[in-house]
Amino acid sequence: MEYKFSEIEKKWQAAWKTSDAYKVSNTSSKPKYYVLDMFPYPSGAGLHVGHPLGYIASDIFSRYKRLKGFNVLHPMGYDAFGLPAEQYAIEHGVHPAVSTHKNIDTFRAQLDNIGFCYDWSREIRTCEPTYYKWTQWIFLQLFNSFYNTQKNKAEHISNLIDEFEKNGNASHACPSDATVQFTAAQWEAYSNQEQQQILMQYRLAFCGHGEVNWCEALGTVLANDEVVNGVSERGGHPVVKKKLRQWYLRITAYADRLLSGLETIEFSEAMKEMQSNWIGKSYGAEIDFKIASAALDTDATLTVYTTRPDTIFGVDFMVVAPEHDIIASITTKEQQIAVDNYIAYVKSRSDRERQAEKKISGCFTGAFAVNPFNGKQIPIWISEYVLAGYGTGAIMAVPCGDERDHKFAQHFNIPITNIIGDAYNGQEANSTKDAPLFNSDFLNGILMRDAIEIALAKIEARGIGKRKVNYKMRDAAFSRQRYWGEPFPVQWKNGVAVALDETELPLLLPAVDSYSPGPEGEGPLANIPAWVEKELETNTMPGYAGSSWYFLRYMDPHNTDSFCDRNVSDYWNQVDLYIGGTEHAVGHLLYSRMWTKVLFDLGHIGFDEPFRKLLNQGMIQGSSRFVFRKKGTQQFISAGLIAGQEVDKLHVDVNMVDGVELDMEAFKKWRNNEYANASFELENGKYICGVEVEKMSKSKFNTVNPDILVEKYGADTFRMYEMFLGPVDQSKPWDTKGIEGVHRFIKKLWRLFFDEEKGAVYNNEPASPEALKILHRTIKKIEEDTERFSFNTAVSAFMICVNDLADIKCHSTQVLSPLLVLLTPYAPHVAAELWTATGNQESILDASYPVFDAKHVTESSKEYPVSINGKVRTNISIALDASEEEVTAIVLADTLIQKWMEGKPVKKFIFVKGRMINVVV
RNA sequence: GCCCUGGUGGUGGAACUGGUAGACACGCAGGACUUAAAAUCCUGUUCGCCGCAACGCGAGUGCGGGUUCGAUUCCCGCCUGGGGCACCA
CATH class of the missing domain: 3.40.50.620 (HUPs)
Structure with missing residues (x-):
């Protein structure tokens, strides 16, 4: 009986379909998963x-x-x-x-x-x-719904209306605009339209205005994906930002719970880190700076958000985002043209480009702010590296403590105040919190870490700002x-x-x-x-x-x-177990x-x-293959021979390439005989292709369709091979060539049951202790590996098991049947076929999982590697229950060990039971 | 630029908690069976050096340092591949 995977797989898939084998009920006495x-x-x-x-x-x-x-x-x-x-x-x-x-x-x-x-x-x-x-x-x-910050949960909006009717919004501050304040009487006096506008600012799904990528030429809004280098992907037309009415979800209301919830779930540390960085909770202060200009009304202020109020005496300039409202009212006549030009330039740039830009750019508004602590006049600049959406869209720049501020100051020749003494070397910023402060009035001599709290207290006491928790998430x-x-x-x-x-x-x-x-x-x-x-x-x-x-x-x-x-x-x-790619880390998983x-x-x-x-x-990446065409000809040169030649590098379909060797006949017929006239310059009679790892994509001809592999090797082989490729959580390039090895394994497993000439070779004889040892070692390993999602090592364990059973010619169903149950999750079709072929009646899908019994695998001694000064010199077999004294005596008596010790005294004897021995001399 | 993550033989990878680096495969080389091929089986395969051989020597997990009896594993600095960065899904 031969292993006919195609028949077997079709048969079982049909059988499982007819019997509704995978139908799940919403009621069961079993625990759910x-x-x-x-x-x-x-x-x-x-x-x-x-x-x-x-x-x-x-x-x-x-x-x-x-x-x-x-x-x-x-x-x-x-x-x-x-x-x-x-x-x-x-x-x-x-x-x-x-x-x-x-x-x-x-x-x-x-x-x-x-x-x-x-x-x-x-x-x-x-x-x-x-x-x-x-x-x-x-x-x-x-x-x-709205978010009730008192109860820290969402509630129906009617509760909020009741509250407004009784008490106004005194205890329910407006989440998007803190200046919205009204009493119950005022609420009653509002028109329906006004009331609705206020309620909109509380709803969890609400309308607002936001910027989109606008392409005038196409008359449409473009996704970030459709914008390449500031122009539309289709047609290459200019793209600018445009404000449109948009719906939003008030996910910021849940920022804290999204953060604390991470502690209750099993996501990888990396994933949790990505999410909490995205949420970006920080503690700091909003500080108001008065604008120093006689021409303006004296109440104008610029509010900045900072996490480092301790550096308030090191502020040398202010930077506001190009979108900031204040710009229109503070820009001086002399600077107006320069400011307009700069804002026009920024309008064409995405947030990403603005942050990634290495070239420093900015524009002085001509206006100054006043440091509330020492009255110093501080120039107000505009720069693209400050984004409107974060904090207040304005920062106080402290060049000696922030790298980006430092570069900006150097570039525009803004004098730098040193508030950290020797900790600042004049060349680059030092973002430490552990230096004592200088030139900082009441903070002098205090460690920055401690000065943060003192500065906060002072700022609040003087009414020039307030503590503020800020989130990066919008x-x-x-x-x-x-x-x-x-x-x-x-x-x-x-x-x-x-x-x-x-x-x-x-x-x-x-x-x-x-x-x-x-x-x-x-x-x-x-x-x-x-x-x-x-x-x-x-x-x-x-x-x-x-x-x-x-x-x-x-x-x-x-x-x-x-x-x-x-x-x-x-x-x-x-959901007990959710499987998917990290690319959804901050999108889908947060929503x-x-x-x-x-x-x-x-x-x-x-x-x-x-x-x-x-x-x-x-992520599975594609491994692309290339051929090299001599410029202007139909002659293709093998990869090893292209040195010094003028060639075009062309993607070829990976499915025409075996490893790196091109199937030249297939190539000639490819793409409707486009290369029918190709001639080849070969090395050792073969055409060798170039190789590169890139994203798997149709246009790179490096996609591999699973159907073809399933047809050639069967679903069981395909499943196990994908798992055998490497750890499931690791990115790796796809390479088909190793699939043969997994296929051989399944055929070898088959031969434990059926021989092509002799027919059935399995038997019901009692299993030997060696065979039981192999089985139980495998049960333990498969169970452990499956539980920790180490599927690649599980496949390897199956291979070792089958190799070992074949070596000792074990054909006993006492060992083979439990092995099939272990294998069912990995290769369900072949397992089911062999299971019924050996006379089992019940479905293998619900068979009972083999139970590991340690008595079959216990060892009495161990081949210890023995090192001298950390270098392994020999192996000595010692009983596992030997005491350290016994071990020491055995090891020191060994002639080879004595040779390597060269008669020197033992300085230290390290014995790790069941692991190794190291003698330090 | 910011955040996350990876780097081990010719290749994919293993080594789970600091304890024999290279399991298991692929590939390659040699051999058996065969008229031949396929299939199957056996042997070898990290690199360098010495050699008839060795259960010989040395080096070795991206690079440079450090901690330790002992480091792929921990710490510091660097190089480099991949993913994400708010309208792709």
């Missing part, structure tokens, strides 16, 4: 070998947990709204729903090939009205001027946003004739008269709306009365954490963190 993959965006390029890496890992873990007796929820779906489908629609006129459907079908077929254990009856697609109805519903919850922009997204369930009546009633959901995305933007850069929905007549919002929601809560819908995907029944979400609770907290606050679910444990999979 929820394993989730980050669902894919169904791009037109289909699945490449990078996608399944995480899916295979989650599949292995789900199957493992099932064998261990858990009721495992393991669903899959599609994040189906988004820009690429819309782009495709603009270019090809195909409705996004049509191309998305087609792409999903391709993805599904590819996923099925690999033999995943998803419960497909729970599939969701974020672009389906049955799904986005509930995305819109959650938006209404956000819109109708509220999340939540609207797009696009078509392919969820419509907002909102109508605009007399300038007031009015939420639709729940009963009106879903608000269906209407058909459009054109995907072009509406007038003034609005979304395509603005082109539909019926839509505009109803005064419906013309923006749509961003890609992350649907993905912020999808893990809840899987629990109860067909519910028509609720996004997810409370009893069901109480049962499944948090879904916020949405979960809001739903929790409002009582819709019973937990406030969505993901109990997160495993990040690495």
